[in-house]
Amino acid sequence: MHELGIVVHVIKQIEELAKENKVNKVVELTLEVGEVSGVVKEYFIDAFEWSKKKTEYMKECKLNFVMTKAFSYCEDCKETYPTVEFGKTCPKCGGAHTYLVTGRDFMIKDVKVV
Amino acid sequence: MEQVRTILLHRSVYADNDKEADLLRAYLKDRGVFVVNLMSSPGAGKTTTLTALISKIKDKVRVGVMEADIDSDVDAIRIAERTGVKSIQLHTGGMCHLDAGMTKTGLDEIDISNLDIVFLENVGNLVCPAEFDTGASLDVMILSVPEGDDKPLKYPLVFEKSDLVIINKIDALKYFNFDLEKCISYIKARNKNATIIPVSAKTGEGIDEVAKYFLKKIVDFKEC
Numbered sequence: 001m002h003e004l005g006i007v008v009h010v011i012k013q014i015e016e017l018a019k020e021n022k023v024n025k026v027v028e029l030t031l032e033v034g035e036v037s038g039v040v041k042e043y044f045i046d047a048f049e050w051s052k053k054k055t056e057y058m059k060e061c062k063l064n065f066v067m068t069k070a071f072s073y074c075e076d077c078k079e080t081y082p083t084v085e086f087g088k089t090c091p092k093c094g095g096a097h098t099y100l101v102t103g104r105d106f107m108i109k110d111v112k113v114v
Numbered sequence: 115m116e117q118v119r120t121i122l123l124h125r126s127v128y129a130d131n132d133k134e135a136d137l138l139r140a141y142l143k144d145r146g147v148f149v150v151n152l153m154s155s156p157g158a159g160k161t162t163t164l165t166a167l168i169s170k171i172k173d174k175v176r177v178g179v180m181e182a183d184i185d186s187d188v189d190a191i192r193i194a195e196r197t198g199v200k201s202i203q204l205h206t207g208g209m210c211h212l213d214a215g216m217t218k219t220g221l222d223e224i225d226i227s228n229l230d231i232v233f234l235e236n237v238g239n240l241v242c243p244a245e246f247d248t249g250a251s252l253d254v255m256i257l258s259v260p261e262g263d264d265k266p267l268k269y270p271l272v273f274e275k276s277d278l279v280i281i282n283k284i285d286a287l288k289y290f291n292f293d294l295e296k297c298i299s300y301i302k303a304r305n306k307n308a309t310i311i312p313v314s315a316k317t318g319e320g321i322d323e324v325a326k327y328f329l330k331k332i333v334d335f336k337e338c
Contacts, residue, residue: 002210005242006127017121031127108127109123110121111121113119113120114119
């Protein structure tokens, strides 16, 4: 359900872009998705494959879904560490003065058009 | 063979909605209408809390309510019957959240020209509503005692983005393993600027404080 909402936003933006650039069709779309963005890749792909059939420019669009790694920063150790493995606890000092640096983003990287 | 070319974008998926939300906030600012995005899980007592709160402030400010649900209009009817304020129902048509576009559509329908504050009751869910900016000027979430004191750890984003966290159903504290102090410290760890007010919408405890909070926010909003 959540993934579908995001698919709708992505498709809307790409369709507008295709129209503005007067392309024939969009053949490939690359997304960069942080691993703690809360989006499930399989659901997203399903929702995308279903939704693209209803578009004007994206009916044959191939989707590249690239997961990017999440990193957190420990304010005490001044070091970053992988978030998924250790969560909010710094693996070095065991402290909790940490925050997420990257990994929640959901970026449209590029599109290939003809 | 057609020539394939690449268009580099590198922009956030939420960019579109964020832009729309900022425009909506500016539009509401111009008109002096304070919109509050209210989030919680299903059954936390959004409608009951809202009813209790509105009864306290409706003589001082002009209130409107927009209820978002996947379907049905039970909440809008309940609010209208109990408080007498203007209330409409928005159907998200299966979507799990409201976005800025849907909020704008709702605001056009409710007619904001003679309102000071509009409560937007988002879909009952702690994940998706937190990710989409509705264009509201204030984000509020309601956590209820039966849900457990660990929710700020499990759904951090909604706690991070909320200006006010209302902890509801404190009349039931004695029946649940809910550590209020611990819960407040979890929220503060995620969001040190959050205002936290424990209430019981059922007994009315704490509602005066919530009413005072909103009345002050409306004055600040209209002045600055």
